[in-house]
Amino acid sequence: xxxxxxxxxxxxxxxxxxxxxxxxxxxxxxxxxxxxxxxxxxxxxxxxxxxxxxxxxxxxxxxxxxxxxxxxxxxxxxxxxxxxxxxxxxxxxxxxxxxxxxxxxxxxxxxxxxxxxxxxxxxxxxxxxxxxxxxxxxxxxxxxxxxxxxxxxxxxxxxxxxxxxxxxxxxxxxxxxxxxxxxxxxxxxxxxxxxxxxxxxxxxxxxxxxxxxxxxxxxxxxxxxxxxxxxxxxxxxxxxxxxxxxxxxxxxxxxxxxxxxxxxxxxxxxxxxxxxxxxxxxxxxxxxxxxxxxxxxxxxxxxxxxxxxxxxxxxxxxxxx
Numbered sequence: 001x002x003x004x005x006x007x008x009x010x011x012x013x014x015x016x017x018x019x020x021x022x023x024x025x026x027x028x029x030x031x032x033x034x035x036x037x038x039x040x041x042x043x044x045x046x047x048x049x050x051x052x053x054x055x056x057x058x059x060x061x062x063x064x065x066x067x068x069x070x071x072x073x074x075x076x077x078x079x080x081x082x083x084x085x086x087x088x089x090x091x092x093x094x095x096x097x098x099x100x101x102x103x104x105x106x107x108x109x110x111x112x113x114x115x116x117x118x119x120x121x122x123x124x125x126x127x128x129x130x131x132x133x134x135x136x137x138x139x140x141x142x143x144x145x146x147x148x149x150x151x152x153x154x155x156x157x158x159x160x161x162x163x164x165x166x167x168x169x170x171x172x173x174x175x176x177x178x179x180x181x182x183x184x185x186x187x188x189x190x191x192x193x194x195x196x197x198x199x200x201x202x203x204x205x206x207x208x209x210x211x212x213x214x215x216x217x218x219x220x221x222x223x224x225x226x227x228x229x230x231x232x233x234x235x236x237x238x239x240x241x242x243x244x245x246x247x248x249x250x251x252x253x254x255x256x257x258x259x260x261x262x263x264x265x266x267x268x269x270x271x272x273x274x275x276x277x278x279x280x281x282x283x284x285x286x287x288x289x290x291x292x293x294x295x296x297x298x299x300x301x302x303x304x305x306x307x308x309x310x311x312x313x314x315x316x317x318x319x320x321x
Contacts, residue, residue: 002034004037005037005084006055007084009087017062019291037056041088046105056074084107108315111308113268114266114267114268118264125162128278128280137154140195140197159187161191171183203274209250210287215311218250220292253278257271257281270282270288
């Protein structure tokens with residue numbers, strides 16, 4: 001089975017081929033005989049009820065500095081594609097939300113992964129609140145008094161923007177820290193949305209575990225250990241990737257959320273677990289495949305493409321290849 005696959009992402013020329021999950025997904029698609037087309041979200045156009053993109057044929061190879069061979073850009077009717085991978089990085093802003101609305105014009109006849117409507121309905125720090133029994137104590141509010149009362153109760157807290165990404169704007173406020181009021185003033189100036197405040201989980205010093213789920217099933221994990229003097233464990237701010245196994249609590253969390261992910265068409269999901277707590281459900285552009293592959297000697301991209309092809313076959317009633 002040879003499929004035409006569009007990859008909506010950021011500029012491919014600037015990716016880190018040793019870390020980028022979209023890169024290995026593209027390589028695996030090629031290995032299966034699928035044709036790749038690359039386009040940016042800003043190159044989407046809707047006219048006459050049909051969705052087009054200024055897209056370029058793309059061939060990938062694991063060669064640093066020469067990892068992508070790009071063809072001529074042409075207007076491509078996305079309804080003529082079989083699969084579109086929605087893989088641009090957040091922030092989850094109105095541009096991101098608009099892209100989900102546009103992609104709904106082709107989904108599900110052209111299978112968009114993840115389902116664009118469900119991506120829109122599942123922002124990382126809000127979707128997780130549907131599973132409060134799995135989370136650390138949390139408040140989402142614009143009410144300063146509410147935040148101060150939460151701090152009075154829990155003492156040690158994390159404050160972060162509701163639609164931030166990559167660890168940006170995440171602050172650890174210790175019990176005697178005098179900067180909370182100034183921080184809330186700053187957040188009020190920068191963001192119109194409510195603020196998310198959580199009880200600090202000391203287990204983060206041992207790492208923030210990223211677990212990859214494919215069609216609702218846990219496939220592997222990597223532990224991201226924060227650098228000394230850093231509250232954030234994100235790899236691009238100095239976190240260190242270490243091998244991790246799935247604990248019984250990890251599996252309990254995955255089994256609790258898995259059916260909802262599968263039902264919503266969220267095929268590729270990365271969740272964040274600190275200690276015994278689920279903190280985020282990442283559905284926009286999850287990462288972690290290459291780190292898990294190296295540490296566990298696996299190829300998670302194969303499982304993901306198996307799931308995508310299975311969904312495509314079910315939609316179009318095709319026999320297995």
